[in-house]
C-alpha cells in the first residue's frame with residue numbers, strides 16, 4: 574500500500590519559521606517538512622536541533638534540508654522568509670525589501686511545478702500575499718496570508734480570560750489589515766450565540782469599555798511583545814500550524830486569514846483578513862459578516878489603507 578504523505582515546504586527558517594516547524598513536529602500534522610533558507614549554517618543547526626526532539630514527538634515526521642524541487646509534490650508551501658523592519662523604516666520600505674525577496678523565491682517555487690496551497694506570513698502580510706499571488710499565477714483561492722489569524726487568537730485568549738472561559742468558546746474576530754487599521758466587529762461577537770453587547774448590558778461585572786480596551790491591547794500586542802523580547806514567534810507559529818492542519822485535513826474551519834476579496838464587503842482585488850472557510854482547496858468561501866455602518870466604514874478604510882501603501886511602494 575502506498576500512502577500519500579502530507580508534505581510541507583517551509584521557506585524561511587528564522588524565528589517564525591522554526592516556531593511553526595517545532596509546533597508541526599509536536600502536533601504531527603505533516604508527514605514531511607522540507608526546509609529552505611539562505612542562511613545554510615543556521616538551517617543545518619535548526620534541523621539538527623529539531624530532529625533531536627523526534628524521539629519524543631507525536632510521530633516520526635520526516636524533516637530535512639530541502640530545495641525548491643521539493644515544492645513539486647508539496648501540499649503546502651509556507652513562506653516566512655523576509656527581513657524585519659529597520660528602526661525608523663516605514664511600511665513602504667519594508668514592503669519593497671520583502672518584495673525583492675519574493676521576486677527571488679516565488680519563480681523557483683513555481684518552476685518546480687508546484688500546484689498546492691501557498692501560505693504567506695511575511696510582513697506586511699496582506700500586501701506580500703497579494704504579491705505572491707501575482708507572481709505565482711496560482712488561483713487566488715490557493716494563496717492565503719496569515720492575515721488576522723494571530724490577532725483573532727490574541728482576542729480570543731484575552732476574552733477567554735476576561736469571561737473565565739475556554740477561548741475556543743468565545744466567538745469573535747479581528748478583521749481588516751494585519752496592522753494598525755485592524756478592528757473587532759463587536760456586533761457579531763458572541764458567547765453561546767448570546768451577543769457580547771447583551772452580556773455586557775445584563776451583567777454589571779462586564780462592560781463594552783472593557784471590550785474596547787481589550788481590542789486596543791490586541792492591536793498593540795505585536796509591538797509590545799517586540800519591545801519586550803525582540804520578535805513574535807510562538808503565536809504566529811501555532812496560527813500557521815492551525816492553518817496547515819485545516820488544509821491538510823480538509824477541516825473547513827472558519828479562520829481569519831488574508832484572502833482576496835471578489836465583491837465581498839463591496840470590495841474587489843484586495844487581500845485582507847476576513848472570516849473564511851478553509852479546507853484542502855484553500856479558501857472555499859469568504860463569510861460576509863453583517864457589519865454596522867461604522868464597522869463597514871472601518872473595514873473600507875482598512876482596505877483603502879492597504880491599496881494606498883501598495884500604490885506608494887510601486888511608485889517610489
Ligand code: NAD
Nearest residue numbers: 585586587588589610611612654655694695696698719809
Ligand atoms: P527572521 O529574521 O528570524 O527570519 C527570516 C528568515 O528568512 C532568515 O532565516 C533569513 O535567512 C530567511 N531569508 C531571507 N531571505 C531569504 C530568501 N531569499 N530565501 C530563503 N530564506 C530567506 O525573521 P522572523 O522573525 O522569522 O520573521 C519572518 C517574517 O515574518 C517577517 O517578515 C516578520 O515581519 C513576519 N511576521 C509575521 C507575523 C504575522 O502575524 N504575519 C508575525 C511575526 C512575524
